[in-house]
Amino acid sequence: MSVQKIAKLAGVSVATVSRVLNDSPSVKAVNKEKVLAAIKALNYQPNLLARQLRTSRTGMILAMVSNIANPFCAAVVKGIEREAEKNGYRILLCNTESDLERSRSCLQLLSGKMVDGVITMDAISELPELQNIIGDAPWVQCAEYDPDSSVSSVSIDDISATEFVIDQLVKTGKKRIALINHDLSYQYAQHRELGYLNGLKRHGLAYCEIIYADELDYLSGKEAVLSLLKNAQRPDAILAISDVLAAGVINGLNELNVAIPEDIAVVGFDGIDISQITTPSLSTIQQPCKEIGEMAFSLLLQQIDSTSSVKRVHHLLPWTFIKRQSS
Amino acid sequence: MSVQKIAKLAGVSVATVSRVLNDSPSVKAVNKEKVLAAIKALNYQPNLLARQLRTSRTGMILAMVSNIANPFCAAVVKGIEREAEKNGYRILLCNTESDLERSRSCLQLLSGKMVDGVITMDAISELPELQNIIGDAPWVQCAEYDPDSSVSSVSIDDISATEFVIDQLVKTGKKRIALINHDLSYQYAQHRELGYLNGLKRHGLAYCEIIYADELDYLSGKEAVLSLLKNAQRPDAILAISDVLAAGVINGLNELNVAIPEDIAVVGFDGIDISQITTPSLSTIQQPCKEIGEMAFSLLLQQIDSTSSVKRVHHLLPWTFIKRQSS
DNA sequence: CTGAAAGCGCTTACAG
DNA sequence: CTGAAAGCGCTTACAG
Numbered sequence: 016m017s018v019q020k021i022a023k024l025a026g027v028s029v030a031t032v033s034r035v036l037n038d039s040p041s042v043k044a045v046n047k048e049k050v051l052a053a054i055k056a057l058n059y060q061p062n063l064l065a066r067q068l069r070t071s072r073t074g075m076i077l078a079m080v081s082n083i084a085n086p087f088c089a090a091v092v093k094g095i096e097r098e099a100e101k102n103g104y105r106i107l108l109c110n111t112e113s114d115l116e117r118s119r120s121c122l123q124l125l126s127g128k129m130v131d132g133v134i135t136m137d138a139i140s141e142l143p144e145l146q147n148i149i150g151d152a153p154w155v156q157c158a159e160y161d162p163d164s165s166v167s168s169v170s171i172d173d174i175s176a177t178e179f180v181i182d183q184l185v186k187t188g189k190k191r192i193a194l195i196n197h198d199l200s201y202q203y204a205q206h207r208e209l210g211y212l213n214g215l216k217r218h219g220l221a222y223c224e225i226i227y228a229d230e231l232d233y234l235s236g237k238e239a240v241l242s243l244l245k246n247a248q249r250p251d252a253i254l255a256i257s258d259v260l261a262a263g264v265i266n267g268l269n270e271l272n273v274a275i276p277e278d279i280a281v282v283g284f285d286g287i288d289i290s291q292i293t294t295p296s297l298s299t300i301q302q303p304c305k306e307i308g309e310m311a312f313s314l315l316l317q318q319i320d321s322t323s324s325v326k327r328v329h330h331l332l333p334w335t336f337i338k339r340q341s342s
Numbered sequence: 343m344s345v346q347k348i349a350k351l352a353g354v355s356v357a358t359v360s361r362v363l364n365d366s367p368s369v370k371a372v373n374k375e376k377v378l379a380a381i382k383a384l385n386y387q388p389n390l391l392a393r394q395l396r397t398s399r400t401g402m403i404l405a406m407v408s409n410i411a412n413p414f415c416a417a418v419v420k421g422i423e424r425e426a427e428k429n430g431y432r433i434l435l436c437n438t439e440s441d442l443e444r445s446r447s448c449l450q451l452l453s454g455k456m457v458d459g460v461i462t463m464d465a466i467s468e469l470p471e472l473q474n475i476i477g478d479a480p481w482v483q484c485a486e487y488d489p490d491s492s493v494s495s496v497s498i499d500d501i502s503a504t505e506f507v508i509d510q511l512v513k514t515g516k517k518r519i520a521l522i523n524h525d526l527s528y529q530y531a532q533h534r535e536l537g538y539l540n541g542l543k544r545h546g547l548a549y550c551e552i553i554y555a556d557e558l559d560y561l562s563g564k565e566a567v568l569s570l571l572k573n574a575q576r577p578d579a580i581l582a583i584s585d586v587l588a589a590g591v592i593n594g595l596n597e598l599n600v601a602i603p604e605d606i607a608v609v610g611f612d613g614i615d616i617s618q619i620t621t622p623s624l625s626t627i628q629q630p631c632k633e634i635g636e637m638a639f640s641l642l643l644q645q646i647d648s649t650s651s652v653k654r655v656h657h658l659l660p661w662t663f664i665k666r667q668s669s
Numbered sequence: 670c671t672g673a674a675a676g677c678g679c680t681t682a683c684a685g
Numbered sequence: 686c687t688g689a690a691a692g693c694g695c696t697t698a699c700a701g
Contacts, residue, residue, distance in 0.1 A: 016677055028688045033680055041686055058477070063454025065678035068391040081418065083435070086534055090409040096437060105447060108410070108435035110423060120432060127390025128694095129456070150385070179692050233619040266619035292560040338490035344694055355672045360696055368670055392694035395677050455678095671701085677694105685687085 016059050024053040036061055043127060067128070075105045076126050076153075076315060077133040081113045085231055085259065086287040087304060088136060089303055094308020095134060102316055104131075112150075115141055122148045132315045135159075140200035142166070153318035157311045158302075159202045160329055167318070167327045169310045171334045173206035174213065176300045177254070179336055180282050181214025183298075184252045187342065189280055191222035192298045193262050194252035195239045197231050207284065208258045228260050236263025244271065251279055252342070257300055258283035258290045265341065280342040284334075295340030303332045343386050351380040353651070363388055394455070402432045403480075403642060404451050404460040408440045412558055412586065413614040414631060415463060418484055421635020422461060429643055431458075440525075442468055449475045459642045462486075467527035469493070480645035484638045485629075486529045487656055493647070496637045496657045500533035501540065503627045503661045507609050508541025510625075510663060511579045517606055518549035520577035522566045522587050524558050534583045534611065551577060555587050563590025571598065578606055579669070585610035585617045585626055592620045592668065607669040613662075622667030630659045 018029045018036075027046050034042050035050040042050075053059070057151045061210045067073045071242070078095055080088045092108065107130060109121040112245065118137060122145065124130050132153030135326065139159045140150035146166070156168040160293035184192055194211045196204055208225065215223055226243050236255060243250065261283030266277060273279050275295050283290055286301030310330055345356045345363075352359065354373050360388055361369050362377040369377075394400045404424055407415045419435065426433045434457060436448040445464060448534070449472065451457050459480030462472065466486045473493070483495040521538045523531055535552065542550055553570050555562035563582060567590070570577065582588035588610030592602060600606050602622050610617055613628030637657055645652045 018680095019678080029679080029686090029689055030681080030690095034687090037680080043686060046687085060450070060453035062395070062678050063450065063456050064391050064395040066454075066680075068389070068395055069678080069680045071693075083410050084413060084416040086411060088569070089416075092410065098442075105436075108437065109432075110419070110435065117427075121388075123390065124432075126387035127393075129390050233615050237619060245688090262616075263619050266621055269621040278686085288560050289589075289616075292564055292590050294593055294596040330397075345696095347693080356695080357672055357674095357697080358670090361671090365698080370670060372670085389694050392677090393696075395679085396694080398677075514688045672699105673701105674699090675697090677696090679693085681691090683688105683690090685689105 016057060016286070017062070019051045020057060021050060021059055024057065025049040056237070059107075071128065073129060073131050074103060075130045076108055076312070077107050077109060077121065077130040079109045079111055079118060079121055079133060079135045079137060081111050081137050082231065083108065083110045086289065087158075087285045087302070088259070090287060090304035091136065091308040091311075094305035095312045096308070097305065098309040098312035102312075104266070104312075104316075111137060113138060115144060118145060119148060125149060125152050126315075131319050134311050134315055138198070138200040139202035151209075151324065153315055155311045155315045155318070157307060160331075161202060162329065165327050167314050167329070169307050169314065169330045169332065170203070171302055172331045173203050174210040176334045177207045177210025178214045178217070180254055180300060181211060181218065183336060184254070184280060184282065184342065185218045185220070187280065189252035190220060191248065191250045192220065192252040192254060193224040193226065193243055195226055195228055195236065195243070195253060195255040195264065197228050197256060197260065211254065222248070222250065231257055231259055231265040233259060233266070236260030237267040238263075240264040240267040249279070252282070253279060254282045256284050258285045258287045258297060261297055261299070262289050262293050265295070265297065274330060276342050282342050286337060290337075290339070293341070298339045298342035299337055301335045301337050303334070306332055343384060344389070347384060348377060348380045348386055350374040351384065357604060380532060390504040398455065400456060400458050401430060402434055402457045402641045403639070404434050404436060404448065404457040406436050406438055406448055406460060406464060408438050408464050409558065410435065410437045413616065414485075414584070414612045414629065417614060417631035417660045418463065418635040418638075421632035422639045423635070424632065425639035429639075431639075438464060440465060442471060445472060446475060452476060452479050458646050461638050461642055465525070465527040466529035473476075478651065480597045480642055482638045482642045482645070483539065484634060487658075488529060489656065492654050494641050494654045494656070496634050496641065497530070498629055498661045499658050500530050502538040504534045504537025505541045505544070506663055507581055507627060508538060508545065510665070511581070511607060511609065511669065512545045512547070514603075514607065514669065516575045516579035517549065518575065519579040519581060520551040520553065520570055522553055522555055522563065522570070522580060522582040522591065524555050524583060524587065526554075531583060538581065549575070549577065558584055558586055560586060560590040560593070563587030565590075566592040567591040567594040577605070579603075579609070580606060581609045581611075583611050585612045585614050585624060587590070588624055588626070589616050589620050592622070592624065596621070603667070609669050613664060617664075620668070624667035626664055628662045630661065630662050633659055
């Protein structure tokens with residue numbers, strides 16, 4: 016099946032078929048009808064490979080996420096999709112599992128010209144390597160922000176958000192605040208840890224306890240809190256750098272019959288759905304997930320559309336603290 | 343950048359460059375070196391569009407899910423990915439949000455020859471429409487099973503699984519079992535409802551109450567249970583057709599201080615992570631998510647590799663009932 | 670072992 | 686308004 020066959024059946028040239036396919040206004044109505052009829056008769060579908068090879072434009076972008084099972088990622092992706100759809104772009108999702116080999120394989124879609132640009136949510140530690148492959152193709156980094164890099168990014172100010180949480184906990188009389196963090200190869204993890212340390216210092220708190228969850232899932236959050244509570248001195252508040260971890264923490268505390276927030280307060284990060292239906296409900300930093308995704312796509316589109324190299328920018332979007340029952 | 347440039351720089355023909363690119367054994371070592379050097383020097387990356395147009399083989403398949411935010415979907419996708427990777431395939435994810443227009447747009451990747459096949463997790467109600475677009479391209483339906491269709495599928499036996507849950511609840515003395523279901527355009531929703539009704543009948547239970555959650559998320563589950571409990575006669579057990587809904591149900595009951603499982607038992611469906619960390623933990627039907635994905639890919643690969651049309655099959659994988667605190 | 674040439678299925682100046 | 690022709694960047698018989 017090809018334009019040739021359609022052309023033959025319709026009794027016109029392939030050029031005319033192509034014009035009909037692309038809604039060119041300069042086709043006589045009669046011919047257009049004939050072509051349309053032929054297309055329908057043969058159930059013709061244009062070969063995108065050929066079209067895109069010819070036009071060197073695909074109308075698709077790649078979204079590379081480290082873990083689609085992370086609800087925060089999923090929410091950001093929805094934002095990207097929404098904005099992409101508005102602009103007639105299709106989005107291809109690739110799940111890297113923080114695996115460099117997989118990221119590399121995905122990015123062949125970019126270097127192989129199958130997509131017009133890429134939005135990554137990968138760890139900042141992998142950035143130099145990715146930079147190498149991506150070169151200066153259109154690229155926006157999401158939820159990770161490297162001030163030294165020339166890659167545009169969209170995120171929140173993780174440091175000040177975390178500092179704010181510490182302030183809030185101190186206000187309610189908490190003095191021994193622990194942090195449950197995760198993989199430090201992510202910039203956001205580093206920043207939230209920094210904000211935590213800043214907060215402790217600002218309030219002159221001596222207690223400082225950081226524990227790293229193995230994975231970014233519920234059970235790892237639960238394990239983390241169980242091991243944390245084995246220490247001689249218990250915390251009276253726990254900040255988890257993700258609601259997913261925090262939900263596991265709440266379950267762990269419930270099992271041990273620890274009163275939340277009286278004995279131990281819990282605060283999460285992200286503001287994903289789960290935070291509303293834990294028992295007790297979870298106080299958290301609400302990230303503007305959809306907006307992060309939308310903004311990321313907009314920035315990417317600017318890069319795609321402009322011929323000259325666009326100035327790279329780092330966007331910081333506003334966050335809000337949502338106080339619920341757990342603190 | 344193209345094979346031409348490499349050929350010129352290396353002082354060989356484009357054919358030779360192509361042979362090196364494709365690891366053909368019949369290239370003299372000297373020439374291979376020269377080509378490799380040129381590739382490195384120019385940081386050349388082959389154009390996949392051109393290659394795939396020429397070979398009419400892409401090494402990519404499309405996974406179309408109705409909602410990546412659904413952890414069950416995410417788990418199945420991981421299974422697909424694992425098996426795909428083993429076989430040197432890349433997987434492209436598209437999120438349809440159960441939107442037919444979006445599904446249609448995604449499927450252009452298939453008809454446009456950008457992928458070799460598709461695995462769908464869309465509602466069975468959309469099947470005829472999809473069938474139309476997909477034609478007889480390689481296609482496997484996941485977690486949805488239409489005995490009348492000629493599309494291969496992989497799922498569990500939803501009817502008997504649900505019947506089994508009812509048996510278990512009855513064994514613990516429950517008599518008024520309610521069902522929280524969701525969008526009936528999905529076959530699994532219909533089947534689980536059928537299993538529920540069969541179960542009631544088998545045990546001669548008079549109480550029958552079905553309520554439909556608006557969305558497949560925590561809050562809809564919570565809303566559903568709150569409205570359910572407004573009825574004069576309360577259930578003494580609730581079966582939710584998804585753990586996501588069940589987690590919301592548990593939260594709702596907790597807020598109303600209903601004792602689980604004494605006053606009302608709760609059972610979910612899927613066996614995703616959340617079921618382990620609700621308070622109390624959630625009894626559920628464990629689906630073999632990863633295996634469903636793996637099997638789906640295997641079936642798809644068979645279709646892709648075989649020239650003749652493969653017999654379509656419907657695979658039913660085993661499920662298990664996991665009894666936890668909530669029942 | 671290598672190269673010239675054809676061709677995958679499109680689009681797009683160009684000439685008419 | 687339309688068609689012949691070139692060309693996007695590859696791969697692959699074919700001949701040598």
